[in-house]
Amino acid sequence: MTPQPPDPDKDPAGIAQLEHALRLAEAVVFASDRPVPPQRLQELLPEGLRADAVLTLLASRYAGRGVELTEVAGGYAFRTAPDLAPVLTRVVETPRRLPRAAMEALAIIAYHQPVTRPEIEEIRGTSLSQSTLEVLLEQALIAPRGRKEVPGRPTLWGTTPRFLEQFGLRVLTDLPRREELLAGEAQPGPGGATGGSLL
Numbered sequence: 001m002t003p004q005p006p007d008p009d010k011d012p013a014g015i016a017q018l019e020h021a022l023r024l025a026e027a028v029v030f031a032s033d034r035p036v037p038p039q040r041l042q043e044l045l046p047e048g049l050r051a052d053a054v055l056t057l058l059a060s061r062y063a064g065r066g067v068e069l070t071e072v073a074g075g076y077a078f079r080t081a082p083d084l085a086p087v088l089t090r091v092v093e094t095p096r097r098l099p100r101a102a103m104e105a106l107a108i109i110a111y112h113q114p115v116t117r118p119e120i121e122e123i124r125g126t127s128l129s130q131s132t133l134e135v136l137l138e139q140a141l142i143a144p145r146g147r148k149e150v151p152g153r154p155t156l157w158g159t160t161p162r163f164l165e166q167f168g169l170r171v172l173t174d175l176p177r178r179e180e181l182l183a184g185e186a187q188p189g190p191g192g193a194t195g196g197s198l199l
Contacts (some may be wrong), residue, residue, distance in 0.1 A: 021045050021054045022061070029058075035075030035165055073164035074171065101128070102135045106142065110163065110175060114145040114156035133157075141166065 024044060029036050038051035045051055055076050059069040062078075070079040080088055098106065108123050109115055121128050136142045145158040159172070169175065 017046055017049070018054075018057075021049050022058050025051075025054050025058050029069065029076055029078060032077070034161070035071075035073045035077040037075040040075075070168075071170050072168055073161045077165070079168075098135065098139075099132070101132045105132055106136055106159075106163070109136075109142055109157050110159050110172070113158035114148075115158075116148050116154040116156055118154060120157075139166075 025041055028041055028044065038055060041055065042051040045054065055069070059071075059076070062069045064081075066081055066084060067078050068081050069076055072079070104124055105120055105128055108120050112119065112123065117128055117133070133142075140160055140162040142157050142163070143160050145156040147153040148156055163169075164171070
């Protein structure tokens with residue numbers, strides 16, 4: 001339910017305070033290079049105003065505009081309206097695409113985390129180069145998650161908030177279920193062959 005602003009005739013001070021909070025939230029989200037969690041905004045708001053309510057109201061004000069306020073990766077960020085994305089791809093430079101090996105490794109990490117490099121290699125059915133891991137690390141899509149208590153104590157890998165942001169996910173549970181992906185891959189291709197699963 002969208003929070004209702006105070007009635008300016010009955011509470012002029014309240015409406016002024018809310019408008020200030022909305023401007024503040026807008027500025028904080030705009031200036032941040034990462035999604036802004038409600039708790040970070042809450043620290044800046046006057047007592048009595050809830051950050052989640054302010055962000056919900058701000059999102060409703062941006063609804064239908066060229067830029068919308070979107071909940072992503074545990075916070076809020078401005079994003080291009082989905083219906084305009086196809087037009088923008090013609091004029092806006094997109095980030096460099098990940099190599100296939102890096103995408104495969106990232107998918108395995110996302111669905112099996114925390115996971116070690118040997119486990120990734122076992123699932124992929126092929127070795128994983130150090131340079132592939134470095135690409136994912138450089139783009140801050142994965143990070144170490146401790147070490148597995150087995151001989152050699154290999155590093156455990158998991159995804160980061162940047163991964164959620166990059167793929168437009170609020171939380172990891174927003175990922176498609178592996179069963180859905182497997183069902184899609186099991187459909188016969190043009191030659192009647194079926195693809196193997198990476199996940």
